[in-house]
Amino acid sequence: MSVIPTLEQLHAIGAVQQPTYDDPAALADVVERLRKRPPLVFAGECDDLTSRLAAVSRGEAFLLQGGDCAETLADVGADNVSNKLRVLLQMAVVLTYAGSVPVVKLGRLAGQYAKPRSSDTETRDGVTLPAYRGDAVNGFEFTPESRIPDPNRLLDVYNASAATLNLVRAFVTGGYADLRQVHTWNTDFVRSSSAGQRYEALASEIDKALQFMKAIGVDAEELKRVDFHSSHEALLMEYEHALTRIDSRTGKQYNVSGHFVWIGERTRQIDGAHVEYFRSIANPIGCKLGPTATADDAIALAEKLNPENTPGRLTFITRFGADKIRDGLPNLVEKVTAAGLQVAWVCDPMHGNTFESSTGYKTRRFEDVVGEVQGFFDVHRALGTWPGGILVEMTGDDVTECIGGGEEIDEHRLAHRYESVVDPRLNRVQSLEMAFLVAEMLRRA
Template identity: 40%
Template structure:
C-alpha cells in the first residue's frame, strides 16, 4: 500500500471524531508532506513487539500499557522522556519480579497528541457562556480558551510528527543493552486520519503503520464498518480496540474476526473499560462470546476510563472503583479460562494529585497538571499494579 493512498481508497468509510479543519486544501498539503517523511517506527521493531504480544496472548507473559492521557509538545525533551520511560520500566519490572513472567511494556507515548471528545464544542467554566471548539490534543489545537488557540491547524500534525521523532530517539537510547522483550514500545490512539494515513507504508510482509508500534481504536471510533477499523485492518501491526458499555457480545465477536482473520495470537487486544458499576454485568458475556465464537484476543483492563466523575467542579477518578473493576476483570477472565493479560493506565511520573481516594474528605487536588483527563501519580500507579498482581 503506497503512503499516498487516499482515505477513500484505503477505507471507503466515513471517519468520525475528525476535527473541523477550516482549510481542507491545507490538510491535503500536510498529508503529502507527511508521506514524504521517513516512518517513525520500523517494520522490524513492530515484529519484535508482535513476538512479545504472541507470548502475552498465550498466557506466557503479561502486559503493562501506560502513559499520559494526552502528550504535550513541550514535553518532547530528553529529561522528561527519560522520567516517563523509567516510570513504565519500573512498573514492568515489578510485574516481572512479582510473577516471574516476561512483561511487555507499551507507552502511551511518541504520538498521543490527539484526543476524541464527547462534544466538538465546550463552554467556558467561568460562566461567561463563551463557546469554543473543544481541545482535541496538541496535534489539533491548544488548550487555552481563546479563538486563535482553539482553531484546528493542520500544520500541528507536522509538529506532532517531529515531537514523536524526538521522543522515539530518546526511547531508543533506553533500549541499549536490553533484550527486545524489555524495551518500551510506543502506542497511541489511531484517531487523526490525516496523520495516520500517510504513515502507512509497504513493508516486506505487507502494509504497516509507521506512526507507532501499537495503535488502538477508541470506544467512539470502533464501529466495525467505520474508517478507523478499516485502517487498523489494513496494517500488520498489533492493534487494540477499546470496549466500553455500549459494546455487545456480537460487536466483540465481529471485531475479533474482522481485525484478526488469520487468528494470530497477539495481533488484537481488547482494552475493556466498563466502570466498576457495570463490569460484572457486561464483561462476562463478552468474554464468553469471544472465547466461543471469536478470533484470539489479548484481554487488557483499563480501570480508569469508566470511573471518571467530577468532584467540586474538578474531573477526577477514584482509586477504589479502579481497584474493584480490576478485580472483576480478573475474575471474569478466569471464569472462562482466559488470560487476564494486564493493565492499561493513564499515568505520569509527576507528583500530581489528579486521582483521589474515597477516604479523602475533602479530596484535595494539590497539584493538577493534566490538560485532559486525570492521571495516576507514581505511588498510585505502583499501588494499582500491586493490586493486579495480588489477584493473579
C-alpha cells in the same frame, strides 16, 4: 491484509471524530510532507511486538501499557520521558518479580496527541468555542485563536514523537533500563511512601538474586536493556494515513507512527472508516470495548480486523467501570472464546471511572481503578481465561489528579497539582501501589 483505502474513500465511508480544517489546501500540503518523512518505527519492531502479544493471548505473558492521557508538545523533553519510563520500569519489575510472569512493556507515548470528544464545542461563561481535541489539532487555551484546528500541528506532532522515541531508545539501550540499576529508579519522594518502601525491599531481593547470578558466572544481556514499544490511539485519518508505508521485505502495509495503535470506543463502528483503515495494516492493533459493546460486536470486529485469526494481532481493551465489569465482561469473554478467536484481553480501568469532584475537577478514585482490575481478574479466573494486561493513564510526576491511594489524596487536594489537559492520571506513587496490587492478583490468576 486488504489494500489500504485512499483518504478520500475513508472520509466517504464516514470518519468520525475528525477536526474540521478551514484550509483544505494547507491540510493537503501537510499530508504530502508527512508522506515524505522517515518512519518513526519499523516493520520488524512491529512484528516483534506481535509475537510478544501472541504470548499474552496464550497466557504466557502480561501486558503493561501506560502513559499520559494526552501528551502535550510543551512537555517533550528528557526529564518528562525519563520520569514516565522510570515508573513503567518500576511497575514492570514489580509485576515480573512479584507476579512471576514476563511483562510486555508498552508506552502510551510518542503519538498520543489527539483525543476524541463527546461534543464538538465547549462553552464557558456564555462563550462557545471548538472543543480541545489534543495538541495534534488545536490549543488548550480557551481563546478563538487557540481553538482553531491547525494542520501544521501534525508536523509538530511528528517531530515531537520522533524526539520522544529517540529519547526512549537512548534510555533503554544506554544503561538507564539496566536491571542492576533497580535501586536508582527510586527517588526520595517515592521512598517516603509505603509503596516506595515496599519497592525498596523488593529491589533488595532482586539485588541478592543478581549477586547470586554474578557469583555463578551468569551475566545475561537481557539484564542490561529492555524491549519497549510505543502506542497511541490512531484517531486522525490524515496523520495515520500519511504515515502508512509498504514494507519492502513483505509487501505488507504498516502504520509507522507507532508500534501498536488502537481503535477507540467512539470510533469502532464495524462499517466505519477507522475499522476499514485498521484492517489494512499489519501492526498489532487494539480495539476498545465499553459497556455498550455486545459479544456479537466483538466477534464481528475480530472477524473483520483479524480474519486470519493470527495470535498477537488483535487485543481487546475493555473499559466498563468498576460497577459494571462483573456484569458486562463475562458474556463477551465467554462468546469470543467459544468462537475460537485468538485475542488478548486487556483491562483499561481508567475511562469507565471518571467523574467530576465537588471542587470541579475531573477525577477518578484509586479504589475504583483497582476495583475494576480486580473485577477483570475475577471474571477471567471464573471462566478459566487469561487476564492479559492493564492499560493505565499515569505520569512519572507527583501530580494530584486521582483521589485516594496511600497518600489519601482528597477532593480538596486535587487543586495542589492538577496538570492534565484532558483526563486525570495516577501519579508515580499511586502507579507503584497499583503494580503491587496487580502483582498479587497475578499470583492467584
